Amino acid sequence: METNRYQPHQQSELSAAFDRFVTLREEMDRLLGSAFGSIGRPAGSFKSWSPPLDVYEDKDNFTVVVDLPGLKREKIDVSLREQNLTVSGERTPEENPGEQGFRAERFYGSFQRTVKLPAQVDPSTVKASYQDGILKVVLPKAEAAKPKQIAVSVN
Amino acid sequence: MNEQFAPSERRQEMATRQSNQFYFTPLVDVQSTPENIVLRAEMAGVDKTGLEITVEDGNLVLVGRRSPLNVSGDPIYAERSAVDYRRVYELDPSIDTDKITARIEDGILTVTLPKAERVKPRKIALE
Incomplete structure (x- = not known):
């Protein structure tokens, strides 16, 4: 991958x-x-900035997890092109009038991450959710990519 | 006139170790208004129940424990850290510790540290 x-x-x-x-x-x-x-x-x-990303795999799905604290839901863009999942977006500072910064460590602005999944996925059933600053994308594997049980008859 | 930098830095490492437990040091922005010092810490995966904010010995201790991720299967690629967050700030004496408030939203912990009345800017009326 x-x-x-x-x-x-x-x-x-x-x-x-x-x-x-x-x-x-x-x-x-x-x-x-x-x-x-x-x-x-x-x-x-x-x-x-480049947010950290994990990929999980089970029998039926791939799950991509990205740490995106402080993003507005509508500023996150998830797209799939064949096996390539791209997550992009923009983080804007939570500025309030009258504030003066004296220590800034966090990153703002645009980001983009692309991950190539190791097998075909079914694009029509991909689900994305965002909670507590974590984006989770569940991508069900295409039927052709799922492991199959093959009965072997021993003579 | 120099402004007193209220929450001064204690630890700057990426990760710290506290009695055999490892913690990830969250990235924090510190800002100041005439009334408050505002800290904003990135704590992805932490909700309200996972927060422990304490003031002890003049230190502000921020701890964020991550909620379980609820992902099925095994990791095949991993960059994220799974350990909890912790960061300690030394509080300036001008902070009114009884009135510190905090909230967490979308993985950003916002801590508001009110400045005591006596250090707030005020107008002096001319007689």
């Missing part, structure tokens, strides 16, 4: 600057034999 974390969104100048800094730091680490260990984030992590 493959997962795809590509991020097709426009990169802001600021995030590009951070990425250049991270790349520079990695180059310095390499030259200095990584004297300072791995601190900070890998290059590319400043431009957008």
Whole structure:
């Protein structure tokens, strides 16, 4: 199974600057034999966020679980193209007037995750639910992809 | 004039260990209004019943226990963490600890820490 974390969104100048800094730091680490260990984030992590995702399988279904805390239900988009399930959306800050931030760790903006399921699924019966910040997509396997019991007669 | 940064950082690691139990450190945004300090913590999978918010020894302790996922089958690919969340903040003395309120919605815990009357900005009337 493959997962795809590509991020097709426009990169802001600021995030590009951070990425250049991270790349520079990695180059310095390499030259200095990584004297300072791995601190900070890998290059590319400043431009957008990528929510963690699990895939479960049982006899009849695949279940894809994505941690998406703080999203509006209508801002989550789930689509299926053959065996590729794509979850995308956008998170906007819960801003109230008069608030001044002094520590921001959370990620906002667009995200997109695509996962290729290991077998065909039946697109007409896919169900998605969102509760407590977790998106759960249940994808029933196509009949052809289900395991079959084959009776073997021993002579 | 310097603003006092009320909830100061205790632990910044991704995960912490507390008496043999591992916790995941949630991502938190901290904001300030004239009346309150507002914390917003990402706790996916936690509902109201899984929250434990305590104030002890001047520390605000946020613990979020995840509800069971109710997924059938076995994981064939896993990136998510299944451990509970915990984060500790040192409270500034100007926080009115009796009036702290919290709510959780769509996996975001919002904690409102009211500033005591004496530190709120106020107009001084001219005589």
